[in-house]
Amino acid sequence: MGISAIIPNLNGEKLLPPLLDSLAELLAQGVVEEVVVADDGSEDHSRELVRKWGEGFRLVEKPPGAARGFGPNVNRGVRAARGEVLAVLNSDLRLSGDPLTPLTEWLRDEGVGAVVPAVEGGPWEVESAIHLWVRRGLPWVRPLPEPPGEPLIATHFSQLCLHGACFLIRRQVWELMGGFDEGFRPAYFEDVDLGMRLNLAGFRLVLDPRVKVSHLHSQTVERELGRTKEAVMLKNQLRLVQKHRRYLGLENPAGRGWLLLRGLREGVRLRGRQMAGYLAAALGP
Secondary structure (H helix, E strand, C coil), X not given: CCEEEEEEECCCCCCHHHHHHXXXXXXXXXCCCEEEEEECCCCCCHHHHHHXXXXXXXXXXXXXXXXXXXHHXXXXXXXXXXXXXXXXXXXXXXXXXXXXHHHHHHCCCCCEEEEXXXXXXXXXXXXXXXXXXXXXXXXCCCCCCCCCCCCEEECCCXXXXXXXXXXXXXXXXXXXXXXXXXXXXXXXXXXXXXHHHXXXXXXXXXXXXXXXXXXXXXXXXHHHHHHHHXXXXXXXXXXXXXXXXXXXXXXXXXXXXXXXXXXXXXXXXXXXXXXXXXXXXXXXX
């Protein structure tokens, strides 16, 4: 199963070299078929850096007028890729050895939609639902309390959220799902949305904690979004809630009550658009 590594990049000149070095080794070993760096209109020297990296590395540039953001950028990279398996890797990811081959083995099971490793370097909760839901969302979700010792095969987001920093998926499944929903711009929750859609389509998600990668965590978004980061996260969370209301169990009285309280909270915090959206979701049909 040929692997195309897809790296979304935005002004990642200082972040990319260690990851590209690791992938150059995997190219030489025949583990990876190609490395596609999808650039989202960088203004630093990262594009020139990629062009100089050597055979097997390709740069995909954002066409004039095309949408910016993590989702649109990854989608462009995938369209340009050739591999049967797509490995989406953030530019601030660090690899040790070959984490891709053991993850690819899971995809031989056609019932598996996507597979993620244990991502270290940030809170373990990145892999579970707690960071996304308990701190910023659904309080009744029970997240993973700690890294499981054995692979976790999940059929619902409350067991495992798809982690956009590093995941593998078959091209056939990606195309069936339509890739990332580009409405989650510029970033956040497009990966959770894709995982939910995979579950709804009958696919399972797999977390293999025996395979580990390191993540510097939010290096690009912290730099590019700055103080607007939280507002962007809240906006996209609301979009996710509106899109997957039934899947999230928000059509029962408890769910509607949570939406109502969430809307009132956003009103207290003077976020009018989020307040209106949550109240409409709580009170609507």
